[in-house]
Amino acid sequence: MGFNPKVYSKVLLVVVYLVGLFDRVSGIGANWGLQSTHRLPPETVVRMLRENGIQKVKLFDADYDVLKALGKTGIEVMVGIPNDLLQTMATSTKAANNWVSQNISTHLSKNAVNIRYVAVGNEPFLATYNDTFLSTTLPAMKNVQAALVKAGISSQVKVTCPLNADVYDSSPSGMPSAGDFRADIHEYVLQIAKFLSDSGSPFTVNIYPFISLYIDANFPVEYAFFDGNASPVNDGGTTYYNMFDANHDTLVWALRKNGFGNMPIIIGEIGWPTDGDRNANLLYAQRFNQGFMAHISGGKGTPMRPSPIDAYLFSLIDEDAKSIAPGSFERHWGVFTFDGQPKYTLNLGTTNSGALVPARNVQYLEKKWCVLKNGVKLDDSNLAPSVSYACARGDCTSLGYQTSCGNLGTDGNVSYAFNSYYQIQNQKDEACKFDGFGVVTRSDPSSGSCKFPIMIRPYYYSGANQRFSHLRVSLSSVIGVTLFFWIVI
Incomplete structure (x- = not known):
């Protein structure tokens, strides 16, 4: 044939x-x-x-x-x-x-x-x-x-x-x-x-x-x-x-x-x-x-x-x-962090290295962090509202019991909350004031398993997902005050 x-x-x-x-x-x-x-x-x-x-x-x-x-x-x-x-x-x-x-x-x-x-x-x-x-x-x-x-x-x-x-x-x-x-x-x-x-x-x-x-x-x-x-x-x-x-x-x-x-x-x-x-x-x-x-x-x-x-x-x-x-x-479900870096070794059977390949050419903000100023009294009645505000508009989910940042101590918890808000606000100077409790540092405050992240440069999508910017504040503010109590104890 x-x-x-x-x-x-x-x-x-x-x-x-x-x-x-x-x-x-x-x-x-x-x-x-x-x-x-x-x-x-x-x-x-x-x-x-x-x-x-x-x-x-x-x-x-x-x-x-x-x-x-x-x-x-x-x-x-x-x-x-x-x-x-x-x-x-x-x-x-x-x-x-x-x-x-x-x-x-x-x-x-x-x-x-x-x-x-x-x-x-x-x-x-x-x-x-x-x-x-x-x-x-x-x-x-x-x-x-x-x-x-x-x-x-x-x-x-x-x-x-x-x-x-x-x-x-x-x-x-x-x-x-x-x-x-x-x-x-x-x-x-x-x-x-x-x-x-x-x-x-x-x-x-x-x-x-x-x-x-x-x-x-x-x-x-x-x-x-x-x-x-x-x-x-x-x-x-x-x-x-x-x-x-x-x-x-x-x-x-x-x-x-x-x-x-x-x-x-x-x-x-x-x-x-x-x-x-x-x-x-x-x-x-x-x-x-x-x-x-x-x-x-x-x-x-x-x-x-x-x-x-x-x-x-x-x-x-x-x-x-x-x-x-x-x-x-x-x-925290990602196999990659927010900036596209592998969290751990994972072999999907699809790469020559047998490991995850990170995102390339990621653009970060400056290497600086917002932390609690030295000498602040932790029992200051004005501190609690500042931490609550930071957590409501940032991300304090790594500060729980037996979590990655669960052993920082009270001052470390406050610094983590301040920095989260500061990074999400693209390191704007006013985002680290917190009624005088915050200060900008270029010394990395990360400790052990607890990483104080530096945010990536913002990318603005043209799609309809911008509605999430309105949703996230309302969802977080419900839990903000509650978060402070277990952070400082």
Whole structure:
């Protein structure tokens, strides 16, 4: 049989498709959040993604600058629609059409961004939302899906909704095989699962063993990791040595019991924070994330789903403007610090060095810090309001019990608070006054594991994310006064 160019072309297309499919399910992804007072330029972050071999990125909105920077890189992108837009998307097909046109179609056609998913909402069924999004999540997903169909891109871009792992449970036995969707939201999740199945979309879930350890002092620590040191759990002959596998397979059982046994699953978020709690530290974070990478290497899955795991590490970079309502650790999930420097050795299996590659050409402010002036009496009644003000508008989450800066002493805690505010305010002279309590120094006050950071030069995004500048003050001010009391004691 002679050479047939048409047949060859078809075979080549199939091979390319299969290679792309393999990359999608086997490559590691990362969550890239923007709730920071000072952000690295998008081009810097995208270069860092590429140099670290990170093939997928999950966003929480559709920032124009970020998406444009991802153009022509081949990096697979999941674009997010924030929860505060669910009501609009659910009630207006025009709004959904416009959103898809501006944030998906434009970037596909003009900027060559490899957008594969739209995440409609983010953990909208969390109990803390008090059912706010129960009735709008699915209608929003349907309208966005209809907009993708109308735009002619529904085969390329799929709708999903990242849900927290608490949407299912395994009561009363606690075994994965007892898994089902939670009784109070069963119908809502079931309807979403049916929609996802009908549209050929994956079920996205966020799994956090750290949170289980954080909320339950009796949680077996070793079961959170992948070392095989935990007491195994036997579920009818299936043995589980870590919480991730058990939690994942609880979802598999829940989907199977409700008629969706073959539905693809994406792990939207998985990771371990490095500060802000006694169990959030570099040692545990490195152990967990490296253990997870080793656990899924070579395409290994879980007992109920032995196929490759599709996952996004949470997160790429620390975000110092995130709400700390869930806990002070929320600002410390990154495998990189705010300035793109690796926190610890992590081998993703994608670099020649076997380690993370830092951000390049980062521009910093001057090497100077704001600290407590010598001779200040710590019982001065005017000092407390200054520290409270600094923490409300800065970041004092490293000053808790058994955290990286937990052993500074009262004067060190005050200096840390002052410097955080000073750096976030771009080292403006007036930002270190604090009624005469602060003074600028060029001597680094860092001590041991506690680093007094110097902020990077501000980068101004053109996108809609500037709204976070209003949000972060209101969230922080609620906790500012409370923070002072445990700082000075």
